[in-house]
Amino acid sequence: NAGVTQTPKFQVLKTGQSMTLQCAQDMNHEYMSWYRQDPGMGLRLIHYSVGAGITDQGEVPNGYNVSRSTTEDFPLRLLSAAPSQTSVYFCASRANRDSSLAEAFFGQGTRLTVV
């Protein structure tokens, strides 16, 4: 049971480049989400999905796109990277959004630097 798998672990991009951060879970969870973690800011929600085909914006969605074509995968796309997107990105999944009993499982994180 791998849990939540994120790739890559590290990435350096030039301003204006695009890339996709991958996230996959093998727990058949309905709910998946992306956070970014910045010093002094804690974890902030970027986008989330409550099931295949359904996505919505979180607290800081600008500059990011997501899609959820399968239950397992929830990629995060940066269309035109900016230095302000330098951060550590975490993908998380839960059985469902509304259950107060549902633990959130996190990936190992992707450390992204935009130069």
Next chain:
Amino acid sequence: SQELEQSPQSLIVQEGKNLTINCTSSKTLYGLYWYKQKYGEGLIFLMMLQKGGEEKSHEKITAKLDEKKQQSSLHITASQPSHAGIYLCGAREGGGGSQGNLIFGKGTKLSVKP
């Protein structure tokens, strides 16, 4: 929107000492989670509290939930270097379209001196 405030922001303790980290919510809590993070790694789930007055323990870490104060505390007894890391509290956001999303405090950085 709901916010979680953690205190202190950072903490340095001598090995063997006890310590407490607090997490206070600006709104009603619907489940409170504690996670630990080591540098360069993901978040490790410690425990979850649901009801007011609930208390849970895992090894030397105890967490309590005070529903009336909208607050949770994490207490570590006889700290060890292995306890060092960043402790994050998280809660399900209540009300409106964002209900059910997890929000997090900014974290408490714990260092334990041998």
